[in-house]
Amino acid sequence: xxxIHDLHAKVPDGxxxxxxxxxxxxxxxxxxxxxxxxxxxxxxxNVLAGRDxxxxxxxxxxxxVDLLDLDPETRAARGLFLAFQYPVEIxxxxxxxxxxxALNAQRETRGEEPVSAxxxxxxLREHLAALDMDPSFLxxxxxxxxxxxxxxxxxxxxxxxxxxxLAVLDETDSGLDIDAxxxxxxxxxxxxxxxxxxxxxxxxxxxLELVRPDRVHVLAGGxxxxxxDxxxxxxxxxxxxxxxxxxxxPAGASTGTA
Amino acid sequence: xxxVIDRLVEREYAFGFHSxxxxxxxxxxxxxxxxxxxxAKKGEPDWLLAWRLGAxxxxxxxxxxxxxxxxxxxxxxxxxxxxxxxxxKGPAPKSLDEVDPEIRATFDKLGISLAEQERLSGVAVxxxxxxxxxxxxxxxxxxxxxxxxCSFSEAVQEHPxxxxxxxxxxxxxxxxxxxALNSAxxxxxxxxxxxxxxxxxxxxxxYFRINAEQTGQFERTLIxxxxxxxxxxxxGCTAPKRDExxxxxxxxxxxxxxxxxxxxxxxxxxxxxxxxxxxxxxxxVTKRGRAGARAKISWTxxxxxxxxxxxxxxxxLQGDESVGEFYSVAVTTGHQQADxxxxxxxxxxxxxxxxxxxxxxxxxxxxSYRGQVKMLRSAVGARNRSQCDSLLIGPECxxxxxxxxEVKNDTAQVEHExxxxxxxxxxxxxxxxxxxxxEEATSMIVNGFCRxxxxxxxxxxxxxxxALMRLSLEGAVG
Numbered sequence: 001x002x003x004i005h006d007l008h009a010k011v012p013d014g015x016x017x018x019x020x021x022x023x024x025x026x027x028x029x030x031x032x033x034x035x036x037x038x039x040x041x042x043x044x045x046n047v048l049a050g051r052d053x054x055x056x057x058x059x060x061x062x063x064x065v066d067l068l069d070l071d072p073e074t075r076a077a078r079g080l081f082l083a084f085q086y087p088v089e090i091x092x093x094x095x096x097x098x099x100x101x102a103l104n105a106q107r108e109t110r111g112e113e114p115v116s117a118x119x120x121x122x123x124l125r126e127h128l129a130a131l132d133m134d135p136s137f138l139x140x141x142x143x144x145x146x147x148x149x150x151x152x153x154x155x156x157x158x159x160x161x162x163x164x165x166l167a168v169l170d171e172t173d174s175g176l177d178i179d180a181x182x183x184x185x186x187x188x189x190x191x192x193x194x195x196x197x198x199x200x201x202x203x204x205x206x207x208l209e210l211v212r213p214d215r216v217h218v219l220a221g222g223x224x225x226x227x228x229d230x231x232x233x234x235x236x237x238x239x240x241x242x243x244x245x246x247x248x249x250p251a252g253a254s255t256g257t258a
Numbered sequence: 259x260x261x262v263i264d265r266l267v268e269r270e271y272a273f274g275f276h277s278x279x280x281x282x283x284x285x286x287x288x289x290x291x292x293x294x295x296x297x298a299k300k301g302e303p304d305w306l307l308a309w310r311l312g313a314x315x316x317x318x319x320x321x322x323x324x325x326x327x328x329x330x331x332x333x334x335x336x337x338x339x340x341x342x343x344x345x346x347k348g349p350a351p352k353s354l355d356e357v358d359p360e361i362r363a364t365f366d367k368l369g370i371s372l373a374e375q376e377r378l379s380g381v382a383v384x385x386x387x388x389x390x391x392x393x394x395x396x397x398x399x400x401x402x403x404x405x406x407x408c409s410f411s412e413a414v415q416e417h418p419x420x421x422x423x424x425x426x427x428x429x430x431x432x433x434x435x436x437x438a439l440n441s442a443x444x445x446x447x448x449x450x451x452x453x454x455x456x457x458x459x460x461x462x463x464x465y466f467r468i469n470a471e472q473t474g475q476f477e478r479t480l481i482x483x484x485x486x487x488x489x490x491x492x493x494g495c496t497a498p499k500r501d502e503x504x505x506x507x508x509x510x511x512x513x514x515x516x517x518x519x520x521x522x523x524x525x526x527x528x529x530x531x532x533x534x535x536x537x538x539x540x541x542x543v544t545k546r547g548r549a550g551a552r553a554k555i556s557w558t559x560x561x562x563x564x565x566x567x568x569x570x571x572x573x574x575l576q577g578d579e580s581v582g583e584f585y586s587v588a589v590t591t592g593h594q595q596a597d598x599x600x601x602x603x604x605x606x607x608x609x610x611x612x613x614x615x616x617x618x619x620x621x622x623x624x625x626s627y628r629g630q631v632k633m634l635r636s637a638v639g640a641r642n643r644s645q646c647d648s649l650l651i652g653p654e655c656x657x658x659x660x661x662x663x664e665v666k667n668d669t670a671q672v673e674h675e676x677x678x679x680x681x682x683x684x685x686x687x688x689x690x691x692x693x694x695x696x697e698e699a700t701s702m703i704v705n706g707f708c709r710x711x712x713x714x715x716x717x718x719x720x721x722x723x724x725a726l727m728r729l730s731l732e733g734a735v736g
Contacts, residue, residue, distance in 0.1 A: 051687050052687075072691050073694060076693040077693055088685050088687075088688040090688070090702070091706055091707065092709030092710070093702055098689075099692075101694065101698070102689070102694055105692075105693040105694050105695070105698060106692075109693070
């Protein structure tokens with residue numbers, strides 16, 4: 001499904017953020033990436049989604065298709081979804097309109113028929129209920145004036161509607177209280193299935209107790225330094241990253257803001 | 259992003275064709291003889307000729323104002339034809355069937371099918387090419403309700419008392435430089451009268467088209483709503499692409515008597531000039547309304563065209579509890595310049611006004627919001643709220659805000675908010691990550707930015723306005 005090999009990424013001022021990252025995620029698998037601040041976690045999600053501003057080398061394929069040559073919207077239509085750490089506000093654009101336009105844009109790229117307004121509303125209502133979201137939410141502008149928790153739930157709602165092949169969740173748990181975390185986690189769990197892979201990026205093991213990953217990786221200094229099953233998350237909680245990162249050359253590699 | 263901006267600046271103007279209609283022109287130049295020629299062409303009464311000549315004499319004493327934040331070479335007022343009219347091929351058309359097919363084709367091409375308008379849409383249209391009105395639809399149906407909707411020339415003939423009573427009552431000939439010019443040489447325009455207590459049964463619309471070369475267009479629109487009357491009116495404008503600058507100096511007067519309501523919407527898409535800033539319309543317009551007690555005047559405008567725009571639709575809130583509104587979206591791209599805004603003059607007690615201005619600039623365009631809110635001594639309890647937001651697309655454009663606030667009554671309240679923003683990279687990336695192309699994303703963000711104003715447009719035009727925005731921002735907006 002997702003195959004990343006020897007991925008390097010630099011920002012324009014020359015700072016290296018990813019340096020030789022390799023990772024494979026099979027169909028239906030959920031992998032978690034943990035790591036200290038500045039390890040390159042957000043850069044990884046941005047590079048996967050195709051954000052401008054990075055010099056990238058290496059290979060990333062999704063279902064055998066090379067992603068790095070595609071623009072962000074084509075990657076999205078191919079099934080890549082990024083749940084943003086900081087979802088963006090778009091004043092004056094209704095949530096429901098935004099999401100339907102996005103869904104139909106993806107469908108058009110894939111050569112599928114558009115979803116009608118009626119079908120779409122039916123689809124949305126189901127997901128809204130599951131995420132404990134009020135329908136009034138749909139008429140509000142995208143993320144405008146939303147609380148932190150509402151923004152994160154909105155990301156999960158969008159993911160539920162767009163039904164991606166690969167979902168990258170970038171610190172979706174940050175800033176959530178325990179109730180919101182449970183709702184978000186159950187939203188993620190509902191989407192787990194044999195055709196969908198997930199990459200859950202997080203600082204904290206608490207999300208991984210609710211969404212148990214098949215594999216846990218530690219990202220430090222721009223590459224994967226350790227991998228294991230879900231118990232690795234608990235070891236990290238007990239021991240910290242120090243033991244895993246001590247032997248890394250520091251040469252600017254772990255000071256990125258990503 | 260920069261690629262998008264380049265395409266944006268290179269956008270094509272969709273209405274730039276020229277129709278081959280035989281045209282009758284007045285000789286170039288601004289003289290008493292030309293004013294007499296225009297007046298005689300229209301068979302005007304003596305009082306109106308005298309009114310025009312008075313305006314011309316006053317115009318001669320004025321110099322062109324320079325306070326607007328726009329830049330253009332001096333205008334040679336003697337190098338303009340002040341009258342251009344499609345040459346009649348026989349007696350004046352009595353119905354649509356008799357309208358010159360070439361003229362009908364022109365409007366069809368603009369997407370204003372006069373015949374279809376008459377049959378289907380339920381919108382009455384007055385179609386004006388250059389200096390004259392070529393046809394007005396739905397007249398009979400409106401007449402049943404007592405509503406008069408016709409060309410200005412016809413109103414002078416058929417309803418001289420109404421015209422004489424109201425002409426210049428809101429924008430007098432001495433009001434300003436361009437109003438004086440217009441008063442001297444105005445050619446045609448629309449006239450609308452809604453009697454006491456009548457709600458006009460349909461939307462009224464005037465479509466202005468400049469066609470002839472080296473001509474100016476000087477139309478005059480007068481709308482009178484008697485006590486308790488209600489009317490909604492929309493104007494649209496386009497012009498061919500030419501490498502000369504053409505002058506458009508219109509005057510619009512709205513009279514809303516006690517308890518009346520006038521909603522005036524504009525979709526302005528005059529030719530903006532090419533990508534090097536050559537050609538385009540100079541749009542120097544005076545628009546003002548006077549509101550009686552509890553009356554409401556609402557201006558909504560979507561301005562995407564013209565090389566230079568200079569216009570401040572205003573409301574004189576004369577009657578107690580009267581309401582004035584101004585909702586504006588102005589888009590400037592390429593080398594366009596706009597200095598636009600509004601004036602709200604509060605005279606009556608408990609009068610309220612709302613100003614929502616949304617400016618979008620791209621390319622090398624410069625845009626200024628200039629607004630005046632004046633609370634006179636008599637305006638006890640008056641309130642104003644102004645909100646001016648600017649959106650910049652690309653690094654080379656500019657937005658400027660010039661609010662003037664004058665309050666002479668302690669009980670009056672004035673609120674002014676202004677913001678300037680850019681389409682942020684993270685907004686674009688967010689939309690694209692969800693599957694929208696860069697153009698779709700820009701379009702969506704811009705339309706969202708303008709939402710409050712589009713919501714004020716009559717339904718059928720809100721769609722048109724959004725389509726026009728797409729066209730104007732072609733390249734950046736799918």
